[in-house]
Amino acid sequence: MKIATFNINNINKRLGNLLEWLAASQPDVVCLQELKSADGQFPAKALEAAGYGAVWRGERTYNGVAILARGAEPVLIRRALPGDPNDQQSRYIEAAVNGVVVGCLYLPNGNPQPGPKFAYKLAWFERLISHAAGLLALDVPVVLAGDYNVVPTDQDIYASRSWSKNALLQPQARQAYRRLLDQGWTDALRTLHPDAPIYTFWDYMRERWPRDAGLRLDHLLVSPTLKGRLVKAGVDRDVRGAENASDHAPAWIELTEPGAGRRSVSGRRAPS
């Protein structure tokens, strides 16, 4: 089971890029962010023709999240992050697919900081931490995937000082991400590739893609029940180099099927 997250940066503007990547990468589940599309403009028909069922929460111009499932309809659980009924921004959707609960999130960017936008980012993070604790308590397989708008450590950005004041790197944001992991979540890409530089975002400005001046902002966190099923993880970097590309590239993980490799047909432990 392959699960991906991709900040598409306007799903209608980049529908061709998305369909091309879906055909090439064949993910079973996709979390999309920054649809920048109202609910009624979501390209459900084109995605269905490509073999994907979808649930989404759009918003005109900004934000917007969706979960796609190959050959299936995601079972919607919620279309908002609990904790603030007055929060109107479309940044969270959750659905079950093939026995896995998938939370798709677009955490606020938070710039400029300090200021109200950074305060909103930190408050949103607190709500996510609370909700994530509740998900862990269910003791079911969960993936929390999306654009966290956090560079977790200095390992997750090219050598640069130009981002030091940016909300993506601030200690409060990094600490919140660390607190989330400390609940028991596994950062799949970093865990499978402990020493490699991994980037998922390259700013449009200043030749950042040709220079490979990237940041790791898009993360897939898996619950303890899924950690043992994690076999592979990566970033489809070439997507960023295409014509009309989003400024993010898709990140993905592969999970073994439930129970696979743990027990043989006879019921005894299978050799590993």
Added chain:
DNA sequence: ATGTCCTGTACAACAGGA
């Protein structure tokens, strides 16, 4: 401070977000 890309407003550039 700058750079890039894109949308919405509203009809030409500019504000805003990322």
